[in-house]
Amino acid sequence: MPWVVGGWLSLVASVAFLMREMSGEVALAYALLALAVMAYVAVAMTVEVRGRRSPVMMSLALEPEARRTDWRRAVAKSLLAIVLAGVAAIGIGVAFAVAMPLGVHDRIVIGGVLVPVLWGGGMAWTLADAKLARATIILLGVSAASYGIAFLPKVLM
Numbered sequence: 525m526p527w528v529v530g531g532w533l534s535l536v537a538s539v540a541f542l543m544r545e546m547s548g549e550v551a552l553a554y555a556l557l558a559l560a561v562m563a564y565v566a567v568a569m570t571v572e573v574r575g576r577r578s579p580v581m582m583s584l585a586l587e588p589e590a591r592r593t594d595w596r597r598a599v600a601k602s603l604l605a606i607v608l609a610g611v612a613a614i615g616i617g618v619a620f621a622v623a624m625p626l627g628v629h630d631r632i633v634i635g636g637v638l639v640p641v642l643w644g645g646g647m648a649w650t651l652a653d654a655k656l657a658r659a660t661i662i663l664l665g666v667s668a669a670s671y672g673i674a675f676l677p678k679v680l681m
Contacts, residue, residue: 535559538555538558539551539552539555542554542555548625548626549626549630597656600656601650601651601656604650604656604659604660604663605646605647605650605651606647608646608650608660608663608664608667609643609646609647609649609650609663610643610646611663611667612642612646612663612666612667612670613638613639613640613642613643613646614639614643615666615667615669615670615671615674616638616639616642616666616670617635617636617638617639617642618635618670618671618674619635619670619671619673619674620634620635620638621634621635621636621674622673622674622675623673623674623677646663650663
């Protein structure tokens with residue numbers, strides 16, 4: 525546990541150092557690049573080379589967990605994936621465009637680029653999740669939090 529805390533603290537300190545030495549946008553880009561490279565290194569360090577499998581084992585796909593499949597569940601999943609994931613993604617994009625400490629143009633562009641990426645991720649996650657209630661609660665919570673971040677400070681002022 526101390527190693528994990530020390531690692532996160534060193535990460536925060538290095539990003540703070542980069543922010544002090546460079547402009548915010550450049551430092552953020554370098555910090556994200558460094559995190560991505562370290563993630564690739566961590567994955568590469570844990571690669572395990574195994575022997576060849578038999579052709580029968582390679583052709584078997586993992587089965588999804590058993591769940592009901594009827595038209596009502598399909599419609600509910602589609603509405604969750606399309607509508608509620610879209611609402612959550614737009615909320616996060618707007619919250620980013622309103623609340624981040626960047627220039628106005630940078631916030632708007634990054635917030636706009638985030639929306640389709642988050643929408644696609646939310647749709648994939650919602651369709652892959654077996655429990656509709658969990659997906660609904662999480663998407664509603666993310667939507668409420670993001671719209672609260674975006675619009676509540678303006679309402680309170």
